[in-house]
Amino acid sequence: ATGRRPLMAGNWKMNLNHLEAIALVQKLAFSLNEQQLTDVEVVVLPPFVDIRSVQTLTDGDKLLIGYGAQDVSQHKSGAYTGEISGAMLAKLGCQYVVVGHSERRQYHNEDDALVNAKVKAALANGIAPILCVGEGLAVREAGEHVGYTLAQLDAALEKIKTDEVEKIVVAYEPVWAIGTGKVATPQDAQEVIGAIRTRLAEKYTGGTADRIRILYGGSVKHDNVASIIEQPDIDGALVGGASIDAEGFVRICRLGK
């Protein structure tokens, strides 16, 4: 990860109410010192209803922990009951938003065109999308994981220009490794993430691809994070289950120590 600041992002999914959110962020802040939070960027991605509490805590106490949301509407505003706009997230100080997570693709029928629209909605509001891509088990077993993942990447980045793409974080999350305890080997993760960087270098000029952070996600824990982050193209992790356990996530943010 030469020259790129590692990023550890905790996707809480649909867990923790706003009081539990405050307790977890406080524990993280007390357990990680300033140097650790400078060396590694630590970000939490709580449910929408927790974001205001996390904002108050991080702003008020000047905690060096970033935060964002797990989804954003592709629409600007209007009659879209239940949706949350990029402008609303920006107003709450969100720096990041997850886009294209496999759970949203699977349970909410989000397709590549919608993912692309959400990437644009985030960028239009100054929020960095954490763009998730990755294949399911059948695709992996057919040996088509690289092509499949790059096609998702191409579709999500359609009409995104060089100056905008630098803000994006890509997360390679093989669906068969999410929440299953089946972590991809560091070599498997590097193979696809290396291919993602190569594709970005083909699409964007001026060394852009070397500045974009690419994370691995899928059953990352404190005892496997070190071997993953050692890989040359892997710049951090998107962590689900292990991110709502304060002690475990702190150890992940210390890169396994």
Ligand code: PEP
């Ligand atoms: C995720 O949901 O982004 C994820 C990687 O989940 P887990 O770490 O639980 O596999």
